Amino acid sequence: MTRCGVPIxxxxxxGLGLAGCVDHDENAREFCAKNESLxxxxxxxxxxxxxxxxxxxxxxxxxxxxxxxxxxxRPLRLAxxxxxxxxxxxxxxxxxxxxxxxxxxxxxxxLQEARADVRAACADVE
Numbered sequence: 001m002t003r004c005g006v007p008i009x010x011x012x013x014x015g016l017g018l019a020g021c022v023d024h025d026e027n028a029r030e031f032c033a034k035n036e037s038l039x040x041x042x043x044x045x046x047x048x049x050x051x052x053x054x055x056x057x058x059x060x061x062x063x064x065x066x067x068x069x070x071x072x073x074r075p076l077r078l079a080x081x082x083x084x085x086x087x088x089x090x091x092x093x094x095x096x097x098x099x100x101x102x103x104x105x106x107x108x109x110x111l112q113e114a115r116a117d118v119r120a121a122c123a124d125v126e
Contacts, residue, residue: 025073030068030072032126035061041115052095053091066084
């Protein structure tokens, strides 16, 4: 049971491998393109001024494109996860009456760093 001298089982395995190929760079580019306006450095300060609801909406917006990040390059995947976490953390603290200024400052710094990390990861795949 061979086809062109190659066992059919081998052809099946090769076919599965080809069907499962993922273009990590293309997925990363797709994530970056879909979030390009959100990630602009000029928006960094404005992102810190958002309400808890607005931060949550932004988190949801990014989550909607995470499939591309998860199938993207490793640096982008990790940076995108950190970005979602940073938005969630700041959103939780903004309306928390018991949040200290230090906690808010740290969460804001983490969001700024996460935004910069995603921009850097996007620059590597463009």
